[in-house]
Amino acid sequence: MTELPISPYPALLVGLPILMATLSLFFRTRGEALVGLIGALLTTGLAIMAFVEVVQRGAVIHILGGWEPPLGILLRMDPLAAVFIGMTALVGVFISLYAWRYFRALETTTGGLPLFWPLWLFLWAGLNGLFLSNDLFNLFVTIEVIGICAVALAVLSGKSTALSAGLRYLLAAITGSMAYLFGVALIYGSTGTLDLGLLGQVLEPGTTTTFALLVITLGLMIKMAGFPFHFWLPPAHSSALAPVSALLSALVVKGAFYILLRLWMEVFGVSLTYAAGQFIGIAGAIAVIWGSWQAFMQTSLKLIVAHSSVAQLGYLLMVFPLLILAPGVTADSADWLSSAWTAGIYQVISHAFAKASFFLSAGIIIMALGHDRIESLRDLVGHMRITAMAIGIAGVSLIGLPPSGGFMAKWMLLKGIFLSGQWWWAPVVLAGSLLTAGYVFMLLRLAFAPAREKEPFRPVPKSLEVFALLLALGSFLIVFPADSLIQFLESSEVFGTGVESILKGGVHGNN
Amino acid sequence: MSILIDILLAILGVYLAMQSLLASRLSQSVFLFFAFGLALALAWVRLGAVDVAITEAAIAAGFLGVLFLDALRDFSPRDTEEQQNLTTVQNSLSRKESKSLLLPRLALVLGLGLFLLIALEAVWKIPEGGGLTAAAETLLPESGVEHPVTAVLLNFRAYDTWLEIGVILLGLLAVFAVGGIQIYRKPIAAADDPLMRQVILFFTPVLFLFGAFLLYIGKSGPGGAFQAGVLWGAIGILLHFGGIPVYSWVPRWLGHLLLTLGLVFFLLLGFLFMAAGDNLFEYPPAYAGLLILIVETLAAISIAAALTAIFANLNQMKKEQPNDTAQK
Amino acid sequence: MMIKEVIAIILLVVGCFFFLAGTIGVLRFPDLFSRLHALTKADNLGLGFIAAGMAVYIASPLAALKIFFIWLFTLLASSTSCYLIARFQKEQEQSKNRKEQG
Amino acid sequence: MEIYQIYSLTSAILFVIGLGGVFAARHFIKKIIATIIMGGGVFLCFVSFAQRDALTFADPVPHALVITGIVVAVASAAFALALARRIYQLTGEESFTNDK
Structure with missing residues (x-):
């Protein structure tokens, strides 16, 4: 482990945003926003530099306090972590720019909202810390940081619906992290280590390990709003302010997915069975259908987008059954693993861009109309060409039409499904896409329809629309560097691996 | 003999936890929760975790207890009245409502029971991990x-x-x-x-x-x-x-x-x-x-x-x- | 068995008796004031005996001082809170009476 | 039966009680209490294993983790309490209206 090069970037990626967050606390509205924006830009720059560092030197580590695991904590930035950090930075910087303009525009009506910037920078630090962490307990602390920030941001508007949704979200988040921590306690008790790398070597199958896997998975499923624990997501995401909704759905839920992926692939291989993968895949499949259907039935824009998140997160869960190999299949012969991983990563990234753009557009529409009932979207094209375009482009990526990132994700998922012979997932993917197409085209049809009556479209800063559009375009542009990105990811230890579940002693790990 | 104290303490902790969730009045709930925190602090002492005991007593039972008490001042007066109203209303409503609630409740209890059994087996059969005592002991002189x-x-x-x-x-x-x-x-x-x-x-x-x-x-x-x-x-x-x-x-x-x-x-x-x-x-x-x-x-x-x-x-x-x- | 242990045990038993009495009082007495009376008076005495018993048992001046301070602080805190609870209750009753009359 | 086993079994029971409470309790305050009971169970689990692995002293790592964990749990509980009180202040609701 120590042979990896040591780099200061992992420590800076966590430290800098927190430093700027505390600094911004000392200023009032305008000054806070300025310091916050500078902090966001600096963090983005740092993330890009760190990304370049990983591209040049490969995975780097940072041994905190100079104490090596198992006693100390290690931060590890491998290509997978670098991609997630880079994604957070790219999406984050656009949302920051949007938020800067958005709160300036709100200032006239509400006198500005304090605390967005410190909380968002803390959240960013938490996300970076999570992607870098290589320690089970440290992961708990980072998800708590993320959880508290996320809920605090979600209730910033102070409306009672937002508060109620926020409390539900917070209780779900605490329950999830406690369940996760119970698993960590059992793992520590049975192995005496918390370091992911060491755990992968020493963890032995058995009742305790299987149960720990079960509670950790349940906890993380609650955190990432996997079916049937998705109940908190739509109200929380739809009642938050636009930049916050974008952050929550684009970035926050991905954190729990990242841990789940890492733990299943790197640590719990010994206890995973084919059935466990199938179970989690079924949960994902139900989420895809249920979420898309619910989105189709909604009449307000933000609720549509929020329910669509449930569905899109379902696709992420559907990657797992492909990565857990059937008994008798070896990782070498499974040629679909790389496709499945690509599908997962691309789904994460394209969803982050598209969904952020969608929520930001919804925020623009609310700002222009004062509400987001979809009947009022009539003649959106005539009034706000750019926003309509952003919604269209982001929608196309969500559906998975070529040449978007969403298409890449769904195509690779289908490829993996057919190569692995698990054809039963294919109808779900297609049905999900059809339903998504249903609500996206419904929105677009309204946007192009002639206005029945004069809706009072208030003027909205152009720059807001541009940022939303740029994010939407981002979900297309990520397709172009696909080859080099995959190549880069393949130098990560975990990317492209699968779990062989032959003759593993554990009972079924999931229900 | 000494194990008897631990068993009693464990039973007390579980009882207080149950009661603080089942108590009909909110104030009872909060006071029992207070007591639960203190019982837990005793458990930490029994387990040789004095640091944890102080932290638990000070912040989890003490600070949080104060926050809850302060909240009670706000919630409580109506809650007691409502509870009384509720019981009278419930008697008339319970027939109708209990049918719709019975199944999910039964499922919850069964599910939790099953979960508890697996959890108990998991902690019972936990392998010896060894912990990090030895590592901490070796490096302690360097820590300052x-x-x-x-x-x-x-x-x-x-x-x-x-x-x-x-x-x-x-x-x-x-x-x-x-x-x-x-x-x-x-x-x-x-x-x-x-x-x-x-x-x-x-x-x-x-x-x-x-x-x-x-x-x-x-x-x-x-x-x-x-x-x-x-x-x-x-x-x-x-x-x-x-x-x-x-x-x-x-x-x-x-x-x-x-x-x-x-x-x-x-x-x-x-x-x-x-x-x-x-x-x-x-x-x-x-x-x-x-x-x-x-x-x-x-x-x-x-x-x-x-x-x-x-x-x-x-x-x-x-x-x-x-x-x-x-x-x- | 040494003489100090005998003394310690006697003191502890007496302390426990007062605690028991206080607890029974809390459970059996009819209203808040008499309950408070049982709780603070009997329990503080009981705690005092137990503290004394422990001090004798450990037989170290420093520890005895610490134990004494524990007892003292508990005494202060519990008598103050007893007084505050009683005062609160009294005010409540008075305002209730006023409401009923007016 | 070792002492630590009493507490590790208790920890599982407390965890499940808390878990049940989060779902079944209606009042906000009780839901928050339930999450803390859950946490108490988890921390008890950590510390019981620390006692099992004691040499000259008990395993300090779980103790440190639990102190961290308690503080984190208290911070989130305080936040939840603030939310609950604010909701009550604004709407007079004490539990989720459309709760399952």
Whole structure:
């Protein structure tokens, strides 16, 4: 482990945003926003530099306090972590720019909202810390940081619906992290280590390990709003302010997915069975259908987008059954693993861009109309060409039409499904896409329809629309560097691996 | 013989936990929860975790208990009436409602029972992990302190502790996010009682001294930044109760400075040594003891400030007038 | 068995008796004031005996001082809170009476 | 039966009680209490294993983790309480209206 090069970037990626967050606390509205924006830009720059560092030197580590695991904590930035950090930075910087303009525009009506910037920078630090962490307990602390920030941001508007949704979200988040921590306690008790790398070597199958896997998975499923624990997501995401909704759905839920992926692939291989993968895949499949259907039935824009998140997160869960190999299949012969991983990563990234753009557009529409009932979207094209375009482009990526990132994700998922012979997932993917197409085209049809009556479209800063559009375009542009990105990811230890579940002693790990 | 105490304590803990959730009145619930926290603190002592016991008693039972009690003042009076109304209403409604509720409840109980059985088997059959005692013992001399828990908290796993100080600050920011930054008003229900004022004034220096003692002793025995911070925070809360809102005397910038001091100094010190050496939070062994003491002191100040501010802010979230129309 | 242990045990038993009496009082007495009476008076006495018993048992001046302070602080805190609870209850009753009359 | 086993079994029971409480309790305050009971169970689990693995002293790592964990749990509980009180202040609701 120590042979990896040591780099200061992992420590800076966590430290800098927190430093700027505390600094911004000392200023009032305008000054806070300025310091916050500078902090966001600096963090983005740092993330890009760190990304370049990983591209040049490969995975780097940072041994905190100079104490090596198992006693100390290690931060590890491998290509997978670098991609997630880079994604957070790219999406984050656009949302920051949007938020800067958005709160300036709100200032006239509400006198500005304090605390967005410190909380968002803390959240960013938490996300970076999570992607870098290589320690089970440290992961708990980072998800708590993320959880508290996320809920605090979600209730910033102070409306009672937002508060109620926020409390539900917070209780779900605490329950999830406690369940996760119970698993960590059992793992520590049975192995005496918390370091992911060491755990992968020493963890032995058995009742305790299987149960720990079960509670950790349940906890993380609650955190990432996997079916049937998705109940908190739509109200929380739809009642938050636009930049916050974008952050929550684009970035926050991905954190729990990242841990789940890492733990299943790197640590719990010994206890995973084919059935466990199938179970989690079924949960994902139900989420895809249920979420898309619910989105189709909604009449307000933000609720549509929020329910669509449930569905899109379902696709992420559907990657797992492909990565857990059937008994008798070896990782070498499974040629679909790389496709499945690509599908997962691309789904994460394209969803982050598209969904952020969608929520930001919804925020623009609310700002222009004062509400987001979809009947009022009539003649959106005539009034706000750019926003309509952003919604269209982001929608196309969500559906998975070529040449978007969403298409890449769904195509690779289908490829993996057919190569692995698990054809039963294919109808779900297609049905999900059809339903998504249903609500996206419904929105677009309204946007192009002639206005029945004069809706009072208030003027909205152009720059807001541009940022939303740029994010939407981002979900297309990520397709172009696909080859080099995959190549880069393949130098990560975990990317492209699968779990062989032959003759593993554990009972079924999931229900 | 001694195992009997543990069994009794375990049964007591489970009983209190159950009862605090099942109690029909909210105030009972909160008091039983208080008792549960204290039972848990006893359990920590039985398990040789004195640091945890102090932390639990001070922050989980003490601080949180105060927050809950303060909340009770708000929730409680209506709750008791409502409960009585509810029982009379329930008798007429229960037939109809129980049918729809029976199945999910049964499923919940069955599911939890099954879950409990697996959980019990999992903790019963846990393999010997060995823990990290040996590793901590070997490296203890290099850590700069003599008490292993302090060594882990502030040196071996300083990163976690740093983030945790951040979480306390975040907790305060989150409370601000709910109610707006309004810590500068006068406290609600300040005691105008002369006796209470005197007692508070008597306890203030005692608590301060005891906190300082815990902070200093943390180097070699149970104690440290968190326990000291909570005790100092208790001073702020007590003074607030006594009608002396210390927090409102502090100018805004100083308040924020106190709140962020621990977190920022911890980090800047880490960055300083990172610039000189390789890694964040890597202290030279010769100075580690002193640096840890400084970091702990500042952290304790920040924790105390944050807890006081959390309490002061929550104290104001009183429902101004019971809105009878909102109540069905 | 040494003489100090015998003394310690006697003191502890007496302390436990007072605690028991206090607890029975809390459970059996009819109203808040008499309950408070049982709780603070009997329990503080009981705690005092137990503290004395422990001090004798440990037989170290420093520890005895610490134990004494524990007892003292508990005494202060519990008598103050007893007084505050009683005062609160009294005020409640008075305001209730006023409401009923007016 | 070792002492630590009593507590580790208790920890599982407390965890499940808390878990049940989060779902079944209606009042906000009780839901928050339930999450803390859950946490108490988890921390008990950590510390019981620390006692099992004691040499000259008990394993300090779980102790440190639990102290961290308690503080984190208290911070989130305080936040939840603030939310609950604010909701009550604004709407007079004490539990989720459309709760399952």
